[in-house]
Amino acid sequence: GDSVTQTEGLVTLTKGLPVMLNCTYQTTYSPFLFWYVQHLNEAPKLLLKSSTDNKRTEHQGFYATLHKSSSSFHLQKSSVQLSDSALYFCALSDRSGSWQLIFGSGTQLTVMP
């Protein structure tokens, strides 16, 4: 069945440094990939999404490119801020008609001053 893997459970960085949060997926169908962000004691919110191969998608300084050849949708930012500290979820849905989102286990990003 479909699955999503986020290899880092916890990432700690100093403000101003670049970050990449890994996301790989498995599906036999055409994928739709998402990144959701959850700040402490808040609801998860959509950060960005894509279904187009090799096209960079950007929002709020974060960007990701869906690479179907490597089944990846890594989240990146060139310079993290203190406000980026949050839990980040990668999620997958496929276009077979099974609309349900499959979430990864999440990556906690902590940005230090």
Add this chain to the structure above:
Amino acid sequence: EAAVTQSPRSKVAVTGGKVTLSCHQTNNHDYMYWYRQDTGHGLRLIHYSYVADSTEKGDIPDGYKASRPSQENFSLILELASLSQTAVYFCASSDEQYSGNTLYFGEGSRLIVV
């Protein structure tokens, strides 16, 4: 902006007791969902609904019931709460059931079963 509100935000329940988590949305969305969040497991779908008076099972429905009395309201019911049901529960809504639709989440209900 889309609004999904959950109550209670936090609850301590006794093993074997009944727990009801409520969700209300003002988005005029047809689809509503209940997810469970556990550390290391991400979000897992418990039940969902696409129309009032009808609910469907998600990936982990055992031990849970759901009720959708109206388009705006969706409840999650634990008839006999167990220790393993200690978790954070999120309600969400969406306007369509298709790949690529955005889920709008509530702020979560933290349940501790003792």
